[in-house]
Amino acid sequence: MWRSKAWITLSKASSVPQAKMSLTDQTKMARQLASAQIISALRLRAEGVLIPLGALVAGFIAFSIFLVLLGKSPFEFFSLVWKGGFSSAFSWQNTLSRVAPLVFAALCVALPARLGLVVIGGEGAIVLGGLAAAVAGTALGGLPAVLGMPLMALAGMVLGGLWIGAIGALRIKRGVNETISSLLMAYIAIALFNHFVEGPFRDPASLNKPSTAPLADSLRVGDMPFIAAHWGVLAGVIACILCWVLIDRTTVGFAARIAGDNVRAAQIQGLPVAKLVIGFTALGGAFAGLAGYFEVAAVHGSANASLIAGYGYTGILVAFLARHNPLAILPVAILLGGIEASGGLIQRRMELPDATILVFEGMVFIIILLSEALYGKLGIFKTNAGGTR
């Protein structure tokens, strides 16, 4: 999608010199050419939007069949999703509270994906980022918020970045499959998190639920004005825009796209493929760490087992539905945040187990992966873009 935008500017630029020629035929031809290019650009763009959307709808249908087989009403399910996720200020608050971690977790998938890496262990970076932020927050208790908050966020980002960056480094230096290593390292991260929260950094006052010491009020992140959501949502929006700018508007992003599409071509161009891979995975990890920071500083007030909420895994679905486009991540995160937010309501009203949402997400994910095979194959999106043979 982000590509087709450049097409339009390109086609405009290339039609200008021809249009200057006063002969009407040539002007007409140039216009036809330009409009053909715009149409083919729009088709490419439409393909990028409609196929994931179609997959989502197919996922809804497949899940509805599943519900019918269970003897439940799909209509009730979807109306409850609407009610629990989007219908009122309260449900929007519930939804938006999930958007920030989902956006960051999705960026942790989407950024490495642009280099051809499938990283699915963002959960590890989230919990470790949260732990680092909480520990930093405890240690920095006396500092004013102006210094303390950025330092906490930085602690989370650094640890998250190191964690996922290590996966990129293992891939590029040792050829370790990043999908498997990131998944396994997520388990290690969670085990480390539990060890530290229940051991060295445990607040003696936390009896039932082992936690780190509660953050000072001055270090807690509050809600934004007028919107019932904490500042992490805005940070997520800004992060998405920055990532889009990085990929679409900078030379670094361009080099990363070359390496992601064909690593051999990137090597022959002498592009620093290793640095790009490690850099993009580390940046993704840093965003996941930031998700952990906001969960600790804005939601839980300390690091505890509530941090292991599966955002890292839902983020994978968000990134794939968004086709790893940072700007598309935001609406998709809102949609999935809303569906997850309605989970409690669905559980109570329909007497369905809370894993039902996971079944739904799994179905959508499989259909999304199947739909990847459709790109470039559907007649309606076919363009005559190719050169003559």
Added chain:
Amino acid sequence: MKYEHDNGAISVEALNMTMKFGAFTALDEVSISIPAGSFHALLGENGAGKSTLVKCMMGFYHATDGELLVAGKQARMTDPKVAQTLGLGMVYQHFTLVPSLTAAENLVISRTDTPALIDWRRERTALDAFMAKMPFSVPLDQPVSRLAAGEKQKLEILKQLYLGNRFLILDEPTSVLTPSEADEVLGHVRALTRAGEITVLMITHKFREVSAFADDVSILRRGKYVGGGAVADLSIDEMSRAMMGEAPVVSERTRKGTQGQPLMTLHGLRTADRTGLKDIQIDDVTLHSGEILGIAGISGNGQMELMEILTGQRRIRSGTITVNGTAYGATRAEARAHAIRYLPEEPLRNACAPRMSVAENLAFRMFDIGKDGTHVFWKDNRAIAGNATTLIDAFKVKTSSPAAPIASLSGGNVQRAVLGRELTGDVKALIVSNPCFGLDFAAVSAIRDRLIEARNQGTAILLISEDLDEIMELSDRILVMSEGRIAFETPIATADVAQIGQHMAGHG
């Protein structure tokens, strides 16, 4: 076997074949007649309609209009299975064998009637009996991956005979073979046609093969039949003029200037080859400005590894690469400082990002430098578009739009685009590998012209090629690579094809 056409060669005749893709007419009322037992060559540039014609014959496409007569009877090629039952078979440009299986296994599994449980003893007896009747053989018990390219191509042809096909379409069957392998394979094919075993229709770009082996030729241009007849009655000049139309056929390439200073030196390079079992050992190679240094060799003798070393894709264990006296590691900064560019083989696979656009692919060398030559952070889309317009124009890249994905271009256009990208600016050295692999006559000629032109302007060119004709045509100096080493060196003036061939084959 139980095919009805097991009694030798069959004739095929196409009458007024027309194939339209939307508004585009790929094939325009083409009629050709191929009598039983003849060796027919189909000449034409890429895009002339050769592939479309044979795909219609094989039932991969359904012709918009026209008739096909097989052995004198009208045939409706509704799908490739019909062609198979009628005895039509096709040998593709690239191998369709399973590399990890033996030749015998490849033959048996290619049959449509292979039982779920294979009685190997019986199959082997049948295979041995079949092989005994054939004029040539291949080792049946080795995995296909261990066979040389020529043997694989022979196996492909044997496979068609084994399947009972008596009309073979060969799609550029020699593009992956050495000249001597090509001559051997085509010699066998010709002997089979002479014996009345098969009829052959061969798509080719090589006039030499047409005049040496074919009985008749048909020439297509832009989807139309533009000439043909008995090869004996036609000169190469007449054939190429029919194929090319009004365009100049062979441009006289003049060499100007003299060999300049040494530019790049390889010294004592050691690294493992792709199998990890053998070593690549390049002791001493110097590339000078204004020369084309050709590296000849049969595929798989270390040329690929040498290319990877030079492009920085393969680490060296020991040795040095120096350019202008300083160590060279093929980083972007070094390549830019010394103006060294690369043209790897199969550019779509090795030098392009296939899903990115033509314009973006053309920008690979310039996207990160500003007007003042320094590294920039912000991508300049206008500069990228301007660069694309200039290069598409200068190198005659046929594309519907700079925004089209480069993978949608034909091979010759991809090659021209990459060549254009790599040859912009003041290029001091160009490292080239098999630049004309799989390209048509016009594209090959244009690309060779560009290389000579660059050489005349003082560019040092290292040309790694498996096509000895190409090496002989372009090089000022020739090295022969064999078993990972430089086995032989000769200036072009004293180069002897037979001697080079012996060194290529490892008989120094």
